[in-house]
Structures are given as C-alpha cells and as structure tokens.
Amino acid sequence: MIASLRMFYTSVGRKLVMALTGLFLCVFLLEHLYGNLQLYKMDGGKAFNEYGDFLVGNIIIRTVEFALFGGILLHALDGLYLTWRNRQARPVRYAVNRQAKNSTWFSRNMGLTGSIILVFLVVHLRTFFVTHRFLGADTSMAHDVAEAFQSNIYAALYVVAMMLLGAHLNHGFQSAFQTIGWNNKKYAQPLRTAGTLFALLVTIGFASFPIVFYFDLFGVASNILQSSY
C-alpha cells in the first residue's frame, strides 16, 4: 500500500492526481448542471427544491459528498503545489519569450484560472451550501437563487467565473486524458474538440442562470419569487 501511494508523489504521479480528481469534478459539474436545469421548469421552484431535498436525504449522495469535497481540496492543493514547484524550475525568466507561438493561453494559465475559480467556489458555497446546510435558512433554495441573482454584481461575478471555468476546462479536459495515458496521435484532435465542447456546455449552461434570473427572461425569476415554495 505504501509502495503504491508513493507513485502519487512523483511529478507524473501528482499530475495523475490532478487528472483523476479533475475528471471526477467534471462528472460532478454535469450532475450539478442537471440539478440546476430543474429551475427552468416554471413550477415555482418545486422540482429544484425537491431534487435538492432528495440529494440531502440520500445516504449514498451524502457519502459521495465527502469524496467531492476531498476531490476539490486535493485538486486545489496539488494544483497550487505544482504551480509553485514549476515556478521553482525556472528561477531566471526569459527577457523575451514568445509562448503564444507554441502553446495556447488556456494551457499556460491553469494556475491563474484555477485560483480564481477556487475563490469563486468559496463565495458560492457560502451563499448557498453553508446557508442551507448549516445555518438553517427559512426560504427555499430556489427562492434564494432567484433572489441572489437580482444583484447585478453577483450575477456578473457568476458569469465571469463561469467563463474562467470554461477556460480552465478547455485545456483541463483533454489534458486529463493525456495524463492518464488515454491519448495518441489519432485521439489528440478529437479530444481537444471534445474538451472545447464540454467547456462551452458548462460555461453556457451555468452562466445562463445568472443571466436568465437577472433579466427575468421568460418570467423564470418572478415565477419562483412569487411562489410559496
């Protein structure tokens, strides 16, 4: 067991941790998006609240939740460590470095986009998760979402954060497959395309909520705010 854990401490092993936790978090994003889509059912937030209650009441989901927070923590800490270590590997920087000629902005700024997403995540968890799970809110989750996005600053923060998440995934998704070894010359381009499509799906999907709620498009926000749920 000790010998097998040791394999996660080398530079390649630490990348494996990034890839495996990253892919796990990608699966979570899809689940989260599915849950959020319940807000569009025009039923006063009933389906969304019920889905939330189902998650909280399910023992399996509650167990996976530990893995989720563990995964986020590992991904963030390992990512910060690798970013620090990789900077140590070049103590004197180049005076002239034309990196745009050989790599994408997305691939070179994973530490930056990741760090901002981490800060966003703290704000996001504090607003919704902590309030409902630990502080005991007297309003429903759907109601809180609709209300939070009435603030232009809050709605804008979410849109920007989701664009950065998309930037992170645009490189991260295909990079994870490369790291776990599921890549070759034939797969490389399809994987990059799949990564970009996944990033677009996540960004457009999640960013739609603050936009729809802020502008009350299709009356979604008023439908929830005026309901008794």
Added chain:
Amino acid sequence: MSDSINLKLKIWRQRNHKEAGHFEMYDMPGVSTHMSFLEMMDVLNDRLIREGKDPVAFDHDCREGICGMCSMYINGRAHGPLKGTTTCQLHMRHFSDGETVTIEPWRAAAFPVIKDLVVDRTSFDKIIAAGGYISVNTGNATDANSLPVEKAKSDEAFDAAACIGCGACVATCKNASGMLFLSAKVSHLALLPQGEPERRERVLRMIDAHDESGLGACTNTGACEAECPKEISISHIARLNREYLRAGMTGE
C-alpha cells in the same frame, strides 16, 4: 533582395553560474543572409577576439542538426523562429534588416549557466543513466531477424529515438519540464522487445532522476512538441504516462 543585412544583437553575458548575468548590445553590420546563425556568431567572436575582448561562449559541434549541442533562445524561441530546426540549421535570411535579435541561454534550474550561452545539461545524462539502456549479453550480435518487431512499432520507436537531447523542450516549457525528452527515451525502449526486461524499473527510475534534477512537472501545454527540432510528438508523453501507471499498479 539584398544579400546582406544589418543587425543588432542583444546577447546574455554571464561569467559563470555564480555571478549574475546581463545583456550586452553588439552591432552586426553586413551580415550575409547565406550564413547560418552560428557562422554569424563566429564572425562576431572573430571581431571580439581581434578587439581583445572576451568572445561569446556558445555550444556547438556537428553543425548539421544531429548532435544536439547547439542551443540558444533566439527572439523568444528555442533554436529560433523556424519549426523543426536546430540553431546551426537556422539561416540569417530568416531575419530582417535593422532587426534587434535577443539571444539567451536555456533557462532552467536544472540547466545552470556555465558561461554566457553555454548551459550544463548533465541532468539529461543522469536521466539516461537511470534507465536509458538495455541489457545485452556480450559476444556475437544475434541475427537481426531473430527478434521480430512490428513495422508500426519500429517506426514509432524510431521517431522517439530521433531525440538528440538538445534540451529545447525544457527551455521552451513554461515549467522547465523535461517530460518530452524523458518520454522519448522511455517510449523508444518500451516499444521494442529489447527493452522489455527493464521496462518496469526503467520508467520509475528515470522519472525519479528527472524529478531529482529540479526539472518541472508537465502541464500538457504542447510547447515542447511545437519547438522540438526533431518534431517529437507529445503522444510519447501519453505513452510514458501509461508506462508509469502500468509500473505503479503492478508489484515488484
């Protein structure tokens, strides 16, 4: 088009790895566009020696693109602006009249500067020594056809074996990671039956040697592949990762 151009060279000068370096400017009038980049450096050094100044130290050997000795970070690119080219194969016709050309050494903690543009690439030798070999009995060479190798695999192994160990991958990588070099060596031997006996130990030991030398971790930016003078594909890094997983998940 004129056969000669006037250039300004901004060159990194550093006496040794202990002293801090700095840039110095040199005027280079009338550079023939038929010269290679290293020949232009020779002309500059010839002049510096005549003037009683210290010539610019730079690495070079075969000057035909196969030894991997020449380096130089030219205008922000490893081995200069051309794709799939070493500095010795880069010609002055790719520069324009009046241009300022910035020349820096490979910059990485694992590649300390020895002098000016010369860096110590012993880290690569240590990685090779850790596992870049096969065990063969002494005596007569066995018959070439006694070990069948699939054509596709032998081609892929040959592509990896094209690595000349110049260090452009490390130099260009934002993390100064040696993963393309390391993967070329591991991939080359993992594809061939001759590499089979040491297959598991090789990848583990070579990665340890890589990490111990202070080279960074790979973040799959693909910059190495774009700048490699031998155009070695990062698909070899994917194979290295597979080899590592295979070795890590199987016992001694």
